[in-house]
Amino acid sequence: DSGVTQTPKHLITATGQRVTLRCSPRSGDLSVYWYQQSLDQGLQFLIQYYNGEERAKGNILERFSAQQFPDLHSELNLSSLELGDSALYFCASSVAPGNTIYFGEGSWLTVV
Amino acid sequence: AQSVAQPEDQVNVAEGNPLTVKCTYSVSGNPYLFWYVQYPNRGLQFLLKYITGDNLVKGSYGFEAEFNKSQTSFHLKKPSALVSDSALYFCAVRDMSLGQAGTALIFGKGTTLSVSS
Numbered sequence: 626d627s628g629v630t631q632t633p634k635h636l637i638t639a640t641g642q643r644v645t646l647r648c649s650p651r652s653g654d655l656s657v658y659w660y661q662q663s664l665d666q667g668l669q670f671l672i673q674y675y676n677g678e679e680r681a682k683g684n685i686l687e688r689f690s691a692q693q694f695p696d697l698h699s700e701l702n703l704s705s706l707e708l709g710d711s712a713l714y715f716c717a718s719s720v721a722p723g724n725t726i727y728f729g730e731g732s733w734l735t736v737v
Numbered sequence: 738a739q740s741v742a743q744p745e746d747q748v749n750v751a752e753g754n755p756l757t758v759k760c761t762y763s764v765s766g767n768p769y770l771f772w773y774v775q776y777p778n779r780g781l782q783f784l785l786k787y788i789t790g791d792n793l794v795k796g797s798y799g800f801e802a803e804f805n806k807s808q809t810s811f812h813l814k815k816p817s818a819l820v821s822d823s824a825l826y827f828c829a830v831r832d833m834s835l836g837q838a839g840t841a842l843i844f845g846k847g848t849t850l851s852v853s854s
Contacts, residue, residue, distance in 0.1 A: 627780060658841055668827065668844035681832075681841055715780060722840035723831075728773070730780035 628652065629729035631716050637735045643704040646732045650697055650718030656680070657699040658719075658726060659691055663712040674699060675722055706736045739764045741830050743845035750818045751853050758813040758848045760828030769831035770811040771842060772802055776824045784826075787811060798822070818852045825849050 628651035638644055650657050659671040661684075670683030674693035685691075688706075693699045703710060717728040740763045750756045762768055769788055773781040785796025792804045802813045813826060826849075829842040 627782070629780075656840070667846050670832070670841040670843070673841050683841060717781075719840070723769075724840075725771075725783055725786060726840075726842060727783060728781040 627727040627729060629654075629716055629718050629727055631714075631729040631732050633732055634730070635733045635735075637737060638706060640706055640708060640736055642706050642736075643702065644706065644734065646701040646703070646714050646716070646734075648699045648701070648716030648718075648729060650699070650716075651727055654718035654720050654727075655697065656719045656722055656724075656726075657693050657697070658717040659685075659699070659701050660715040660717065660728075661712045662715060662731070666712075668715075671701070673722075680722065703734070708736050710734065711736045739830065739832060739834060739843055741828050741843055741845040743826075743828055743848045745848050746846075747849045747851065749851045749853065752820050753817050756815050756818040756822070756850065756852070758826050758828075758850060760811045760813065760845060761809050762811060762828075762830045763809065764830055764833055766833055768811075769833075770802075770804065771829040771831075772796065772800070772811075772813050773827045773829060773844075774824045775827065775847070781827065784813070818850075820852050820854050823850055823852045 630649040656675045661669045671685040673681040691701045713731045715731045717726045719726045771786045772784040787804045795801045828845040
């Protein structure tokens with residue numbers, strides 16, 4: 626157990642809908658990362674936050690957004706969902722940028 | 738562009754034999770390199786990392802990795818494979834294009850390790 630908690634573990638939703646994935650980082654970690662894992666794209670970095678502020682953006686679609694709250698938990702919002710958004714979404718955290726990154730077990734999203 | 742390559746989709750070894758999972762990288766400057774393992778329906782687990790110092794890095798579960806700057810490689814090794822080592826292994830490098838503020842990782846495509854009894 627890495628200490629990074631993600632909910633929900635599984636989610637099935639219809640095209641066009643909006644979902645929110647939630648992440649609690651390891652105790653003491655200030656930096657949160659979101660990744661998408663799919664068969665065709667592999668592991669893709671989406672976005673990083675540090676202590677509530679956005680630090681870096683990767684291949685995140687405009688339909689997706691994220692935030693990190695004062696208690697350091699983070700949410701990834703996915704809207705106008707398409708079939709191709711079906712993937713495993715990972716949250717990860719580290720004490721600070723540059724430290725080892727630890728991953729949660731992911732949220733499986735299926736768009737039908 | 739920075740990248741990580743894992744040239745083998747699958748590696749098959751017999752239990753008790755040594756294993757090697759290959760990784761090569763392309764980055765500007767000094768690389769920060771990582772290995773993670775993913776078991777079925779689980780998240781990624783950190784195995785080891787190279788930041789600086791000794792080229793041979795020891796990690797969890799008896800794994801080690803050798804950093805070779807001239808060959809831009811960071812191969813994962815284990816002297817004696819176990820059936821329980823069967824999993825998907827990812828090599829990763831810190832994305833230096835993000836600057837000091839961003840420290841996300843670029844991952845390879847992954848290598849499936851299958852250890853037979």
